[in-house]
Amino acid sequence: MAETSVFARILDYANRADPYPLYAELRETPVLRVDGRYVVSTYREVVELLHDPRISSIREEDVAGGGPSDGESLPGLPPAFIRRDPPDHDRVRRVAMRHFGPPRSPGRVEGMRGALSEIVTGLIDGFADRTRVDVVDDFAYPLPVTAICRLLGVPTEDEPRFRVWAAALVEAIDPRAGEATQRRRVEAGLELRAYLDELAEARLRQPSGDLLSALVTDDGVEGAMSRDELLSTASLLLVAGHETTVNLITNGMLTLLRHPAELDRLRRDPGRVVPLVEELLRYEPPVQMLPQRTALDDIEIAGTTIPKGATITLVLAAADRDPGHFPDPDRFDPDRADKEHLGFGGGIHFCFGAPLARLETRLALSALASRLENPRLVADPPPYRENVALRGPRHLLIEFDGVAPPPGT
Secondary structure, three states: OHHHHHHHHHHOHHHOOOOHHHHHHHHOOOEEEEOOEEEEOOHHHHHHHHOOOOEEOOOHHHHHHOOOOOOOOOOOOOOOHHHOOOOHHHHHHHHHHHOOOOOOOOOOOHHHHHHHHHHHHHHHHOOOOOOEEEHHHHHHOHHHHHHHHHHHOOOHHHHHHHHHHHHHHHHOOOOOOOHHHHHHHHHHHHHHHHHHHHHHHHHHHOOOOOHHHHHHOOOOOOOOOOHHHHHHHHHHHHHHHHHHHHHHHHHHHHHHHHOHHHHHHHHHOHHHHHHHHHHHHHHOOOEOOEEEEEEOOOEEEOOEEEOOOOEEEEOHHHHOOOOOOOOOOOOOOOOOOOOOOOOOOOHHHOOOOHHHHHHHHHHHHHHHHHHEEOOEEOOOOOOEOOOOOEOOEOOOEEEOOEEOOOOOO
């Protein structure tokens, strides 16, 4: 009974601000059965299952119900590649990657550096007449939203519409999501589907240099996505392309303000941002757990048999604080030698947008550190979002004495 209550307390919003002591308790039983699901929390076991072909991203209830019921896919459409298994997963992801990264499109993300820097500079310039801002609403949200809109070719003026849809879809990822949440997900998903279909049709008639145009006009030798697959992929990239990065940037600023020596080191040495962001992904990851995986066969792991058909939850954030893998894991240490974190997951479902998230966060934290004079928290801990799977502050109020000009000006 005591063991079961550990995961229940992790799900409890009262512990959202600091779940890490509970993760330590959870790791005492590496594979814990809770209400029919198997919760895996230690580094070695989580990594093993992330790479195990007997673990499926397709849930049996979704197949039986005729379609995915999570926030990562749209109703009435085939699941996004994050919810597919090989070979379908590999085919759809390969087509998407053909236009997003190496080898065919190696410069798409890096080519956004200048535009992203301009967005970051403009947002911080907007703080010039202020001494208090909300890092979430005033910076960490508009940056990745603007970036993903430019990448995909979604008009930024439509942000108020898809912000509501994205919130409803993300809410459904939470393992506590109930029927009312699923109803909101379906309604939002149908509206987002219609919106993206109209946008894809416009790009088909008049392509531009954006990612959506590239996908809708794809004629590669491996074949193009179907329209339904394209809509699922576009939805995934639009929603996941900003939601997790908002949390990553906000968690990063919160962590730096809690570690002023590291903030000062970053201010003096901007090159430190690269290892700092990697440590941040381990220490305060925006994706805390993958709530829904399914065992395709009986799996023996850590002395436990996970039976075929069982639901598996992989607690990435607990694994990244495992003292059996990371020495002194509760210490924030950008100089840490072992950077094999699970902040972007692992295996075939390693985060598709990791290169963009890394670039955005590096630019964001470097600029905040260098330009805000004497920044300090208004409240610690800040209020957190409800979602246990995608954890981050809902607001992060900070005060500062002034705004310095951009370096080099």
